[in-house]
Amino acid sequence: MSQFDVAVIGGSYAGMTAALQLARGRRKVLVVDAGQRRNRFATHAYGILGQDGRPPAEIAADGRAQLLRYPNVTCVEATVESIEKTADDFQLQTQQGEVYHASRVILATGVSDELPNIPGLRERWGRAVFHCPYCHGYELDEAPLGVLAVGEISMHQALILPDWGPTTFFINGAFEPSADQLRQLVQRNVTVERTPVEKITGGRAAANLQDGRIIELSGLFVATQLRHPHPLADQLGCAFEETPMGAVIQTDAMQATSIAGVFACGDSARAAGNVTFAMADGAMAGVAAHRSLMFEGLNI
Template sequence: MDDVIIIGGSFAGLAGALQLGRARRKVTVLDTGLPRNRFAGYSHGLLGHDHKPPLDILAEARRQLARYPAIKLVNARAESVSGAIDDFNVLTSEGESFGARRLILSYGITDQMPDVPGFAEGWGTSIVPCPYCDGFEVAGLHWSLVWSGPQSHNQVRLFHDWTDKLTVFADGHDVPPDIRADLARRNIPVVDGRITGIAQRGAHNATVKLDTGRNVAVDILFAHPRNKPSASLHESLGLATVDTPVGIALKVDERRQTSMPGIYAAGDLTTPFLPSVTQASSQGAMAGIFAQQSMVV
């Protein structure tokens, strides 16, 4: 039996495995090899790895983990989880069974692309969710934001640190009059109508097509589509969740433990509205440390 099974081997999962391996705890990482940021050409803001392709960073991390004999990386999808603290069992889609005293869930989330031609094709290049991840590279250019709710007003205020030229697409949402007045005061136009298509013009250029017949050219489009967990294991386990502006997240305490003793969680699965490899790595490391500490007698 392992000490810990980690389900999901991207930034959060591998960071947790590193801490456990260094503590000489036996850990197995189950991973499908489909990280959320695989569509991005570069990862930004991770100290020591800024402006590197995310898949290259993960590949190097796996190479470094190979020096720890207690860590095993398995390319497999976890199909089901059963048991309780000190006696969990994970069954993979290939029928292989693994047992462990603790679990760390870090299988991330899947972005649900809207049914808009060109959106999925531009995701990660001309359409992005996070200014901290991609803002510096397009600073000073013409930004745009697809309105998704009240939280979009806060994003508009944040964007001024990167650019003074911003357009908001209402995309069928009812933007309240007081917010429209504030946007007008900031010289931010609101374009009404629903988005019917997006034509990508290079790595950081797009033309937004509207049902009003109008086309608007921008340099970068920020959007926050709904997302959902990449697996349903938390549902079968009955773990508590919380609602966020873009989907649900697993509820964890200050030690990253979920509502079920012995199960920890980290990464986008717990903070889907704040995608960040730095945050995911930090949360994964802490989940590994707290899981290890919980087994000390």
């Protein structure tokens, strides 16, 4: 049995940033990570100050190396299978049977992306099919782009995307824009395509329509549904917040969840995430967890 001040579950950008704050606060920190970053499908990461255009795996590896320079940090490559709140602390058990105890927990477990069931879509995820134009739009060089509708949430993507290139909005039977929404799309010079998409082919993202037409695109954007691959927030009884992209762990301004002593950060606690947001939320979660330890019992 090992005892820690804080256990950070998930060691990607949010989790490592949270752990870094705690390490610098001279707390004993455990980071448990299975190595499944959400952006592992992307070859390069953009929009991160000081890291723009670097492979995301390199950014994560550098962060981990810097974090491990602190002797009060322990990193374990494992998956936490169960977590429970005991009378004194939190008990974590990994799939390998290891048991750890911590006074505080930070959930940085991330999410997985559920894509529409269209052939060719998942194979191009992170290479020619994206969710965020701020992350990938600039590199598409103002070439033809597309938005694949999954519901009304896709209107937002269709309206912002023309700043990165001429845009076709594939309604795909997901919803019907209102008269006001159609007016907005016209104002933004968005082409509305109602014929359903059968599959995505080509070196980039060619939309093959049911009527036989093929619309060549440099990139296709789609709003995914978020899925939580780990049940730990449920096991702890954390409240969730529903968003158009799926449920996220509910947190306050300090990244505290509805369960005392549990904090959450990164994509599992934010509907529209990117690396910069994840690191910012991680920093807040780490500082907040540290403060809760420092001021415990002081009625501050």
